[in-house]
Amino acid sequence: MTSAEQLVAEVDSGARSPTGWQRNLIPVICFSWAMYQLYIASPVPFWLSVTTGVDTFQFVGNLSISRKVHLAFSIALATLAFPLFKSSPRNKIPVYDWVLLITGVLAMLYMILMNTNIAERAGDFVHPNIKYDMTVAALGMIVLTLAVYRSLGLPLVVVAGVLAGYVFIGGGNWGGASFVKGMWHFWMQEEGVFGKPLAVSTQTIFLFVLFGAILEKAGAGGYFIKIAFALLGHFKGGPAKAAVIASALSGLYSGSSIANTVTTGTFTIPLMKRTGFSAEKAGAVEVASSTNGQLMPPVMGAAAFLIAEFTGVEYTTLLKHALLPAIISYIALVYIVHIEACKLDLKGLPKPPSTKTFQRKLIGFLTGFITVSLLFILVYFTLGQVKAAFPGLTVYTVLSINLVIYLVLLYIASKRPDLEQDDPDAPITVLPPAADTAWTGLYYLLPIIILLWSILPTPERLSAHLSAYYAVLAMIFIALTQHPLKAIFRGESEILSRLKIGFNDCVQGTIAGARNMISIGIATAAAGVIVGSISLTGAHGFVGEVVEYLSGGNLLVMLILVAIMSLILGMGLPTTANYLVVAGLMAPVIVALAAKSGLIVPLVAVHLFVFYFGILADDTPPVGLAAYAAAAISKGDPIQTGIQGFAYDIRTALLPFLFLFNTELLLMNVTVFKGIFVFVIATVAMMLFAAATQGWFLFKSRVWESVALLLIAFTLFRPGFWLDYASPPFAERPGVEALALAADMPDGATMRIRIVGPDFDDIDEQNNTSIILDLGEKADGETRLFNAGLQILEEDGKVIIDALTWDSKHKQLDQLFTMGDFDNPLVIDMVQLERDRLPKELFYIPALALLGLVCMLQLGRQRRAKLAIV
Incomplete structure (x- = not known):
């Protein structure tokens, strides 16, 4: 070992x-x-x-x-x-x-x-x-x-x-x-x-970890590495780019950034070193790729199900929120690798020789793309129609159709040599053909398709654990049958020995899945002690007071302190454990202090914030377990590997701050077309941020150009920041008008209010927070506020919150304020009404104009350099 x-x-x-x-x-x-x-x-x-x-x-x-x-x-x-x-x-x-x-x-x-x-x-x-x-x-x-x-x-x-x-x-x-x-x-x-x-570990996490372990043992991990190299190996810094994509694919089912580092890094790190990367940079690329794999839905290091449980957000909705930041982060990492390759003037690995014309290559590409697309369309839309006709046969119909597709794909794979694990220290004279490599293991995607199809919103959607159960069954079937069926399709006679190989893969995968669950099962039990202690004592309030004191009430400083504390708490802990620790202690602090500063943040955004920084602890010195694992393979210095990996991951550290202030990045309250627009803009912004931090855009950047790129990236990410300076977002009205304003608002409206009252921990101190009320159907003001969860009294020219309704969504007020004190009551201090303003996207225009100027200057400088050489 x-x-x-x-x-x-x-x-x-x-x-x-x-x-x-x-x-x-x-x-x-x-x-x-x-x-x-x-x-x-x-x-x-x-x-x-x-x-x-x-x-x-x-x-x-x-x-x-x-x-x-x-x-x-x-x-x-x-x-x-x-x-x-x-x-x-x-x-x-x-x-x-x-x-x-x-x-x-x-x-x-x-x-x-x-x-x-x-x-x-x-x-x-x-x-x-x-x-x-x-x-x-x-x-x-x-x-x-x-x-x-x-x-x-x-x-x-x-x-x-x-x-x-x-x-x-x-x-x-x-x-x-x-x-x-x-x-x-x-x-x-x-x-x-x-x-x-x-309970979440028992019901759901175990099955997803088991699914990933069997998928890995069956050969999917090696397949993902091979296909990544076949597709990207010939580009500049190809092995490093392939490492990023392979780790992203492994992150679809992996529950550990350290295991991801070793699984893919054993092959990718030596190849990166041979193509020109230093030991530390090769290890750092793998570390950054593997830690980011824990942010990739649907498993997210087995923490996705816990986040859904703690936030009350449906699992499928959580996947939607988490998808865009994860993809953007990976695209930016590929771009960082490209920049490193440009700096070192690296070449890609040699492509396989081909006698195909351009037209034949194009036809082959289109055929493969259309075939794969049709498979997904067949799985989703055809099964959707079958659901409507035979609702009682849904699961068995899904499995039956996938069985037919599996046999077809396996037959195609049997006509090609099986993929074998290459020696990473052996010279690569030529890359494998991408098309042949893809067809050899395309059937590995079927259990993932079954999982996602079962769990995504449909009229007959299955629960997360039942979806995972059927996906595990499908994966067990593939692990058992892939080798003997290939032997039958090839006309070979060693069917029983191939069946034995499949049985061994299945058993070993099952055992590996259970062993991987040991620390998760223990971590969730220990987290119960943490969560139980906080719920019984309100201990997070003390942590909040410390953070608020150190930050001086400044929201941005507070978030930075929470991020640092999340990094420290996450050091040395596996993915699931570090999320449970940082979420239990830090998430309530962000919610309370942000609301006190007037920023109302969705709970899921807060939990993703602390989750991101807990994950980044895996490559943060001096602990950085993933960095130590990568250094053991690269023979580099683990501390320098961790520092370099964290430098690559700065773009990931930026994302949580951005989606707290701009929840469109989490695809909240956006249409499909708006979501596509947000994705394009955010990807461009993240690549510009990466270019600025690396000091290289189209070519080597000057200092002022890097500063300009940072300004452009910030504007693309948060155009509302500049709009708020030009035009305040809210018109402030005194709290005494709350009932009249609530009565005038249309059906389904929301109202933002600021509440002031005696602090829960010290009745002599005043506390404040902001909340958003869902007013429901049109009625008088008092009724609408009651429907929103607040029992109201009007007295002495004040709108007093006397109590919360039994089903109120604002139970956190009980932990922030002392209620029922008639001498010092809890009152609605202010109503904040949204103003009609210009679209914030107008600020993209000057940002893109500045980007054009930077591009023009860099291209001109490069052109003059070439002329000087000539």
Whole structure:
């Protein structure tokens, strides 16, 4: 095992590999875990309940039970696969780990067997069985803490430990909880360890990680690398560009930036070095590509489902929001690689010789493009019609049509040699033909198509976990059958041996998927402690106060501080774990302080903000685990690799700031044509920003040209900034007019208000925030504000918020203000009405004119240089 692969094992899947009689213990448990997860996701428990009359789903598939089984597997495998100490043996399981394993499993077994009894005595802290409950809770928390330490490291233990300690010790307005109350909250009910993060891991994340692992083992990873090189290898800096695209494709299903770095980097980094990149720059390109892979839908490092859960946004809607920034970031990275290649005057790899005329090449390209397009059209539109005609056969119809397409594509692939993993250190005399390479593995896309078709909005849309279940089944079928079917199509006789290869790929992929889930399962349980602590104590308010004090109330400085804190909190943690930590602590801070500054940000934009900076921690020195993995392959310096990788990723760090202020980048409230326009403008702006930071546009840039490019990029990204200076966005009206203004607004209108009142933590201090009210149907002002979630009183010339309605969307006000104080009431201080203004896009005109001037000057300078040489 190479040092890079060893790092992946230590971080993601566990570095212990027992020998002797213990050799198969971890693989067997992993395989059993995967089978259990597939079983509870399938219709089988329901079918058994109907046919046998025994409620098997209640005992096996019930989410309350299954999340405890899920954590039992996670703790057991973390104890077995991750050594507790650096000195712990790697080839055998020591006695103390067996003790911890048995203790953890028994704690989970108690929770499973007593599940109903515990629910019935919730809150009864004098119940006779409470001593058993507390004993189990204490043992369970100890074993979980050790599992977190061994699989995720000390940082997460410290963060969770500090917050858990605050629950018991108290401070500020939180007086602290008794041992029984605190442990009951953390362990015995589903607001702590067994809360939402673990539920999402149980239901959805496992299946997506399993899908990606089987896809990788079946050969899709190698296929994506090959096709990227075949398509891009002949361009300047071709291997680096191919590394970017291969990592993007791997990011579609990968749950780890470190694993992505090693998987693609083993092949791409040596080739980049041979074509002229330094060891550090070759590693940095791979690091930047792989960390960005975690931002690429549909999996997003397995965090997409958690973001959807925490923000209340549908998973498919989240994919739409996340897609544009991820694609723009990758396009800009390809451009950065091109700039580096131009600086070094690099050449591409040699293309295969061809006797085809231009016309034949064009016809071949169009034929391939049209064929692939027709496949997607057939899958989407034909199945849509079948859905309408046979709604009860939807899933089976999807699988049947894809089976036919699979056989056709596999037959075409069988007429070409199978792709083999090349030696990255061997000289490449010629690149493989792109068309032949594409056809050899096009069928790998079918399970992804099934997944996306099932999950995207349609009248008969499936849930995320059920979509993943059917995609996993399709992937298992492909892994099992691709080799024997190719042998049949080729007329070969070694069918059984090929079937054995497929079976081994499937089993190994299943085991790899479960091993990759160990740290995620443990991380989501630990996140439950963090989320539970914050929900019980409001600890994020203290963090917000610190950030607000350090920023001096300046919104931009506050966002920079939150970004830095997210980077620090994310260091050394896998993707899912770092999102859970930074989201739990930092997301509420942004929401509260931004609203206080008058910026109302959608919650999903806030969570994507902290997610982006948590991901960037993977290449940020001094920790930068992905940078260490890349350096182990490139033989370069890991710190310099991390610094260079972060320099490439500055464009990614820019995006979160931009979409907080311009939510059109997240495709919010835009039409299709507007979305295309936003994509084009944002891509151009990001490429200009990359050119400015690299000091190279069409040619080497002068300092003032780089400054001009930054100004142009900023204007294209945020034309509203200049418009706000020219014309304020809101007309301010006194809060006393709120009811009259609300009554005059049309049906479905929204109203932006600023609220001022006594601070929740200090009643003598005044706090303020801004919210947007959905007024609903036309009515009198008081009724419309009530429908928007506020109970209003008019008194002494003030519009007072007396209370929130039970279904109010503005429950955060309870955590910001002290309500019900008649001497110092909570009031609507101001109503902000949008002004009619000129389109902000008018500022594109001077920006593009300046861009034209820079282009003209650089081209003229280059032309004069050529004439001087002549």
